[in-house]
Amino acid sequence: xxxxxLLLPILVACSSRMPFVRSEYQVLHVDEFIVSNAYVHxxxxxxxxxxxxxxxxxxxxxxxxxxxxxxxxxSTIMIGLRKxxxxxxxxxxxxxxxxxxxxxxxxxxxxxxxxxxxxxFQVSDYxxxxxxxxxxxxxxxxxxxxxxxxx
Amino acid sequence: MRHFYLIFLLFSTTLMANSYYHTPLxxxxxxxxxGLGTQAAIYHSLMQTELKGWSRPETGSSIxxxxxxxxxxxxxxxxxxxxxxxxxxxxxxxxxxxxIKNNAVTFRxxxxxxxxxxxxxxxxxxxxxxxxxxxxxxxxxxxxxFRDVKEIxxxxxxxxxxxxxxxxxxxHFNKTKKIEAxxxxxxxxxxxxxxxxxxxxxxxxxxxGRPRGMAAFEFNFFPxxxxxxxxxxxxxxxxxxxxxKNIHKKFDGAESYSANISYLGFQYxxxxxxxxxxFLQYAIGPGYQSVEDGKEEDLGRIESRGLAFSxxxxxxxxxxxxxxxxxxTIDIFTGLGLVHFYxxxxxxxxxxxxxxxxGGLLRxxxxx
Numbered sequence: 206x207x208x209x210x211l212l213l214p215i216l217v218a219c220s221s222r223m224p225f226v227r228s229e230y231q232v233l234h235v236d237e238f239i240v241s242n243a244y245v246h247x248x249x250x251x252x253x254x255x256x257x258x259x260x261x262x263x264x265x266x267x268x269x270x271x272x273x274x275x276x277x278x279x280s281t282i283m284i285g286l287r288k289x290x291x292x293x294x295x296x297x298x299x300x301x302x303x304x305x306x307x308x309x310x311x312x313x314x315x316x317x318x319x320x321x322x323x324x325x326f327q328v329s330d331y332x333x334x335x336x337x338x339x340x341x342x343x344x345x346x347x348x349x350x351x352x353x354x355x356x
Numbered sequence: 357m358r359h360f361y362l363i364f365l366l367f368s369t370t371l372m373a374n375s376y377y378h379t380p381l382x383x384x385x386x387x388x389x390x391g392l393g394t395q396a397a398i399y400h401s402l403m404q405t406e407l408k409g410w411s412r413p414e415t416g417s418s419i420x421x422x423x424x425x426x427x428x429x430x431x432x433x434x435x436x437x438x439x440x441x442x443x444x445x446x447x448x449x450x451x452x453x454x455x456i457k458n459n460a461v462t463f464r465x466x467x468x469x470x471x472x473x474x475x476x477x478x479x480x481x482x483x484x485x486x487x488x489x490x491x492x493x494x495x496x497x498x499x500x501x502f503r504d505v506k507e508i509x510x511x512x513x514x515x516x517x518x519x520x521x522x523x524x525x526x527x528h529f530n531k532t533k534k535i536e537a538x539x540x541x542x543x544x545x546x547x548x549x550x551x552x553x554x555x556x557x558x559x560x561x562x563x564x565g566r567p568r569g570m571a572a573f574e575f576n577f578f579p580x581x582x583x584x585x586x587x588x589x590x591x592x593x594x595x596x597x598x599x600x601k602n603i604h605k606k607f608d609g610a611e612s613y614s615a616n617i618s619y620l621g622f623q624y625x626x627x628x629x630x631x632x633x634x635f636l637q638y639a640i641g642p643g644y645q646s647v648e649d650g651k652e653e654d655l656g657r658i659e660s661r662g663l664a665f666s667x668x669x670x671x672x673x674x675x676x677x678x679x680x681x682x683x684x685t686i687d688i689f690t691g692l693g694l695v696h697f698y699x700x701x702x703x704x705x706x707x708x709x710x711x712x713x714x715g716g717l718l719r720x721x722x723x724x
Contacts, residue, residue, distance in 0.1 A: 229395060232430055232489065239422070239423050241445070245399065247399050264419050296415070296416060297414045
């Protein structure tokens with residue numbers, strides 16, 4: 206009985222999924238914005254019966270000396286040829302459409318929620334692309350989705 | 357043998373806790389490729405060690421992003437219990453290979469004082485090939501300087517490997533709130549040995565006699581500069597009464613007898629720093645006490661176990677500090693103090709043993 210109690214933590218740990226790293230560190234210079242993904246949790250992904258979900262935080266700096274408008278409504282994750290909408294908002298004020306002042310830096314939090322049906326026939330791992338729209342161009346970040354994530 | 361296992365448990369707990377506490381910053385100072393594994397190291401470093409006193413509400417962090425000469429850079433302020441650091445991420449989007457001279461990074465504090473990094477080991481320059489990135493951990497020379505500083509300007513020289521031309525990446529940090537743990541260099545793990553003797557006893561415990569001596573060892577962990585918790589094990593041995601009487605009548609008149617009291621306890625510890633070398637430490641907590649009485653084999657031994665409490669007040673002097681090549685700082689200290697044990701209720705062989713025991717102690721310890 207004592208041995209079983211001592212072994213219990215090991216058994217519990219072994220039964221959880223392997224925490225694979227899914228995100229690569231990147232600092233991009235796109236559309237005169239600097240964008241960093243240093244605060245993305247590299248392994249955390251939630252699964253329930255229907256969805257996969259994870260959060261993705263990027264830090265954006267407006268490099269120009271004038272203010273610029275951002276609209277995050279068209280943020281997406283691209284899996285294969287399909288673009289699936291994701292929800293992105295500015296961390297400090299929760300807005301989707303806002304103006305960034307000259308040389309301002311702020312954090313954008315994206316919640317990515319994907320129906321498992323999107324990859325139900327998937328047998329291979331896939332590098333999905335998270336797209337965050339800037340003023341004229343899009344910042345793109347790869348995110349690894351494994352075949353077993355959709356099962 | 358039992359005592360050996362306890363010493364081993366306390367010491368190995370120290371090593372495991374230290375290993376865990378320092379892991380997030382181990383990768384620092386080395387140029388890296390865009391490997392998936394390093395994202396984890398960066399993320400965990402930031403989550404566990406970023407200085408919250410320098411964070412901005414717009415980002416919830418200390419991050420600054422800058423760009424110059426085709427180089428993108430991100431700057432963070434991070435720290436552990438001993439040092440504060442600049443975490444510098446460089447992405448080379450230019451067509452040229454560049455070199456970051458870590459030793460030539462400058463910190464301008466409150467626009468008045470210019471400081472160079474505080475490397476305690478030989479740091480090499482970092483070469484960042486075109487299209488690659490690098491993460492560097494650059495230490496500040498003094499953590500205590502952060503107490504009064506409100507603004508830090510950082511300049512990082514970036515050199516074109518081919519032409520030798522220099523470009524500079526500059527950023528500013530502003531303090532947003534004061535957090536004391538970010539301004540004090542303190543030891544987080546402490547391992548100490550105490551030895552001493554009895555001063556006085558009060559209550560029924562006096563009937564056990566006075567011990568010849570006391571030995572104790574402690575392991576304490578300090579998640580904050582001034583407060584922490586730990587484990588203590590002590591043993592008082594060789595209790596003797598001057599007229600060879602014992603609380604057990606069957607031991608009366610025996611040529612010699614002995615009792616010993618072992619104590620294993622958990623304690624809360626508070627320490628107050630008068631300076632970086634002198635600190636006062638107070639510890640208090642409950643424990644489990646075992647009293648063994650009797651000596652000669654034909655008379656046997658009697659044992660009793662129960663709850664007890666201890667408190668200690670020790671004045672410490674850190675007289676030696678060693679900087680290991682790995683970057684770790686190890687303190688050696690000594691101290692003088694008082695210890696008090698309280699047994700609220702205990703019986704042995706039908707006799708009460710409650711009371712107070714007060715002793716003096718001399719301490720030697722190591723912390724890091």
